Amino acid sequence: MDMETRIKTLGALRLNNLYGSDFLLTWDKSDEEISGILQATEILKALRDNNRRTRIFSSGLAVSIFRDKSTRTRFSFAAAANLLGLAVQELDETKSQVSHGETVRETATMISFLTEVIGIRDDMYIGEGHTYMKMVSDAVREGFREGILPQLPAIVNLQCDIDHPTQTMADLMHLVRHFGGVDKLRGKKITMSWAYSPSYGKPLSVPQGVIGLMTRFGMHVVLAHPEGYGLMPRVMEIAVEQSEKSGGSFEVTDSMEEAFSGAHIVYPKSWAPYHVMEKRTTLLSNGDIRGLEVLEKECLEYNKKYIDWECTQSLMKRADDALYLHCLPADISGVSCERGEVEASVFERFRKATYTQAGYKPYIIAAVIFLSKVKDPAAVLSEFSKGTGRRVF
Amino acid sequence: MDMETRIKTLGALRLNNLYGSDFLLTWDKSDEEISGILQATEILKALRDNNRRTRIFSSGLAVSIFRDKSTRTRFSFAAAANLLGLAVQELDETKSQVSHGETVRETATMISFLTEVIGIRDDMYIGEGHTYMKMVSDAVREGFREGILPQLPAIVNLQCDIDHPTQTMADLMHLVRHFGGVDKLRGKKITMSWAYSPSYGKPLSVPQGVIGLMTRFGMHVVLAHPEGYGLMPRVMEIAVEQSEKSGGSFEVTDSMEEAFSGAHIVYPKSWAPYHVMEKRTTLLSNGDIRGLEVLEKECLEYNKKYIDWECTQSLMKRADDALYLHCLPADISGVSCERGEVEASVFERFRKATYTQAGYKPYIIAAVIFLSKVKDPAAVLSEFSKGTGRRVF
């Protein structure tokens, strides 16, 4: 599709609800909106590739709040903000008055006076990240309504306890590019599988985000995990509903072999048991250090029982020349740990593919910000594509 | 007042001394200069609200040095710098050679080669912050004079041991807006009152800055505090002199009730006792840990005696429908601490007002930088207002 056609296609979509909105969960967005984000991602990427200037802002802040470690999302957010003309300002809660007991509402307002977007990662505790993002959103909406803020910052979920939308939309973009179109995904079997990792406490947001997004396109989505590693019930329900509506299917199995059989796409990845994450949140908020230690020991013990849940060459052979996905960094057996999520030979074969997958994230984030901040996106993108503004002189 | 009138008014003021100058203490600036900063603040805000581009720089650094925690000032400085086209670069002294015993003069020069402004917060120790800022200023002035620096960075006080000018000018802007003009402040009673907080060691720069600025406009300024919480003698003298010159008054009382009676504006806030802060500086420089512990215990004990100095509903009733001010974050009883500076119901009633007050700070800082860097501010602002440059595409 050439640029003009893409922009025209984008212009025909109903995207009004994205304007002025946050992006917290993919399933809160309509199919047209998800489609619009993919389209805007392609266009922004193509404009940059064609050395077009894409700054919509001559000033304005993009605030980031990382409550957990981050490399690729941090740099993706920075790159996306910069691509649109915003300056990144990070809220480091250890260097701020936040540590003085300030309320979320107040901090959110104080960092937002000239802020266009707030990107947040808060994925450590079940029941917290999404709630925190909504609190920030409520605060800035109230501030905007009351005239305290001259513009409404968009809240962008850079990973919470429930979803990791900029990751899963980058994953989706990768699939669309790989298979040649969203319509080509129909009928494909995609397997989101638990895999063993020595660090047992990884967030649930990636598997949840994957089943919460991929069930929308008529795919056969399979979730595989050992007993005890189930996901949040609400997300499971959404996956069921969406798969029915889209004419696909959604299955859960406790056999990695079965899940891989005939799969076109596999996404083997470690995550923590949901109920343990819940317990952990309680213990933490009670400051029960002893309880946490006991829990951790139990978990590691339990986790080790499933050391065989590894994405091996022989397992890949059960799949139908499947595309391997990972949000990175992967725990690669013999490389980053003794036994991990994936055999080195499998990862190495898909290394380039996983890097390509990761490479969509900056543009996905840029597209999400863009569609939240621009009322007539097609008109602006058209101006960019025809204008004389160059990215590099 | 419309934009054109404002710009004309600004153009008629004698602001030449601001060009190329630092901003360390409000009382070093003339009435016309303070007036010019308020005017420039309004204009920059209006330009932004009208989607006008206000970048005066296409390149240049805005360096920040925070020797104490900061959220709103950090973000205000970042927003202001960005509004004018500067990129923020923070000097983190733990990551720099400063910790290798480098002199202030040398560090100041080394961070200034392409730097337009240096914002500094250094408010922890009596006798240090302002001195440090002057050392930095002297160093960069010498560097500029000697041709080592191609431009002279302006030093902006983002809170020192003596004054917090960008805060108090934001406070003043808020009052001007609230009452409908600087001239409307004449005759108003404004009370800067000490209030109880469980953290007893807050800087004196806000109350000092408030009496050092608000005594210039013909207001009846009342400073209320318990015995032992007096402010720096030099600032007290300035308050007396200015209140006489302006036709207002300046009183000190040890009764919060009396201070609130008939007040039009109240600013109840905790601060540390001056003499204790002095002792603390000495003990710290002697590394007397034991002495510091003893001092802290005594202070907390003494502080607790005044737990009744709280801004309550009943106290507010003594005031004349007064406007409540706070530089935030406030210690709110039952919210951020058990007993604090202000009752939750009072704070909640003025929450929006205090957020509005805080919202002027980015524009105040931008105005301070702008007037220090631009020789003919009215001409440039006029170009911005008539030009085609948009902030948001």
Add this chain to the structure above:
Amino acid sequence: MDMETRIKTLGALRLNNLYGSDFLLTWDKSDEEISGILQATEILKALRDNNRRTRIFSSGLAVSIFRDKSTRTRFSFAAAANLLGLAVQELDETKSQVSHGETVRETATMISFLTEVIGIRDDMYIGEGHTYMKMVSDAVREGFREGILPQLPAIVNLQCDIDHPTQTMADLMHLVRHFGGVDKLRGKKITMSWAYSPSYGKPLSVPQGVIGLMTRFGMHVVLAHPEGYGLMPRVMEIAVEQSEKSGGSFEVTDSMEEAFSGAHIVYPKSWAPYHVMEKRTTLLSNGDIRGLEVLEKECLEYNKKYIDWECTQSLMKRADDALYLHCLPADISGVSCERGEVEASVFERFRKATYTQAGYKPYIIAAVIFLSKVKDPAAVLSEFSKGTGRRVF
């Protein structure tokens, strides 16, 4: 030389190999390339002094990785990136997944999707810094070749275990300016001398970089150090080869007096003994804390034997009205330490000169980035010089 002549001169040089290249070691670059960097440095500085806009990028990231403390290089890199229109994004390895055992190849790719340049300081361990930079370079080149990265980030060495090219080229710029041209350096005696400092473990990259660069211009280069403080053999060889080729000379002596006699330029500076640095690397990688303590004690003991290696007034008298160089911060006797590299009176006499020397670094870095990113540098600089774009409005 006026701007037009300079740009013409630059245009006549063969600089094609700089385009798309990294800058890791000065001796990997041709004489014309070094000359081109000096010329571009002068032009970029003159353009800025003439208030010309020099942004070649309207978007793009400049990533910095500091594995050791830095003030002047950090700010120089930030200023250079900003001068060209790039936004700085620092990779803080403690806040990233790097600490989760991610490979260098993967991290390098993940931070590079929209990145134009990566500046790296990694100077702590012999055998590591340069190797790390090459790994990053290999990774991004592979990513670019495979189409994962839409542009190739240039790697700029901001100090490794072998060389500190942006420092030594700033030093060279300073000499060229001081003596009135590169050709005026021919026949001058320049002494790179070890000097005592109580902190014995400073990197070898400055002395190595100095002998690796200054031997190219027909100077008489003298390296002076006590026994045991020799430099890396490979760099010594390069110095010999280059001095022969350039018609200069390269000598090593263990007498500071002899080295200073008749010198036109002196660069007295502390560095660690090479063999100790090697041992230290081994002990560190074995986690041998006890061994490290023993080594440190021995080193300090040994180091103290040479406390007389100090740049004194009387020593300076042996030199021929020599120019004193230092990369800063210097260990000044009686100022930053009891006994150090240089007498206070000597340093004070050259303080302004050393600050001037440091002031070239931002432009050197900008020139290095510029020549790596722009195919026809003379054409672009010419456009900048004739265009209407202003740096300050």
